[in-house]
Amino acid sequence: MARTVAERSDVIPVLAEIFREHAFEGASLSIISEKTGLGKGSLYHFFPGGKEEMAAVVLKEIDTWFEVNIYRPLRDSDDPRAAIIAMCRSVTDYFHSGRRICLVGAFALDNVRDRFAGQVREYFANWKSALALALQKAGQDGVQSSALAEEAVISIQGALVLARALDDPSLFERAIRKTEQRLLS
Amino acid sequence: MARTVAERSDVIPVLAEIFREHAFEGASLSIISEKTGLGKGSLYHFFPGGKEEMAAVVLKEIDTWFEVNIYRPLRDSDDPRAAIIAMCRSVTDYFHSGRRICLVGAFALDNVRDRFAGQVREYFANWKSALALALQKAGQDGVQSSALAEEAVISIQGALVLARALDDPSLFERAIRKTEQRLLS
């Protein structure tokens, strides 16, 4: 019996969705095995560290995605206002207008936060600082740009919570629009 | 052997803290038994419905607390601006400046949301509408007050996520201060 479908890298997005849906503790190996189509043997072959390694790899992948698609454009673009607009759009797409939760945010609230504290902290710290830099390049002073960036990330995370609680994607879109407007004013 | 320490009502806050710390799936009966000091027999005597009933009772207790301490003052006070200031203060105390998470928010992100969807939805819907009413009584027009109320609850929930992720209670206090200022402007 050999390769059926998967490369290791193909499994990571599936793992991400599983953790989003069931959280860390709720994502049992039998669920993971079922949804990935990989037996335990294969899972432990690809991830010798077990569930913990799987989650760490997923967080790493999320970090890379945000670095490439969000943080770097914010830092490097020479049109910071356009980069901010692009961020709002990317974020809306990424979170499916609030239908998809932020795994890092969910981990932050869970007690597994302790196990992944470093990666969780980096995620939010990077987001804040990249956005603050863009605001500064757009003309805001340093103090104000940090405060604005913090508020924006807070609003996005809060909107994800409420959109899911109230099952109302339009709430997320409203919040993003308001955030964008506040960032650009 | 009879009553050692506990009344049923004494156990509920302990259960709340357990669920806050371990989420629903992570809160095993052995942990619950250990932290409450009650054996399984006693637990199932008080909560025949098991873990699910325990969580439902905790959510109910939270709802009552917010009804009494937050929603009702917002709705009934004849000084709505003072009620909003009081809300910000109560919330800061309740969440220990972001050191304590919002169990309802955490449940909303978890997949157990489906099991407690009604209670989770009510919590946020009540908060939003009570705050919107206070804003309206304070002179805001209807549309604006709904929007402001929604933003405020979003900010509080988002601040809880980030304060915990970054392990920074001052972030929560900053966010609450900014929210209060925006509500009263």
Added chain:
DNA sequence: CTTGATTTGTACTGATCGGTAAAGTGTTTA
């Protein structure tokens, strides 16, 4: 076709899961 590394299925471990059953202890009431 052979070899050697990679990938997989299966069977298994001991621990823990949520939950049940029933006997026992203490308190209240009749």
Added chain:
DNA sequence: TAAACACTTTACCGATCAGTACAAATCAAG
């Protein structure tokens, strides 16, 4: 005082948990 009630202890259930061991199957390369 005796019966009803409230609560607890203890032992137990089958299911599932994360993780391991290992041989069989499959693959790429020579």
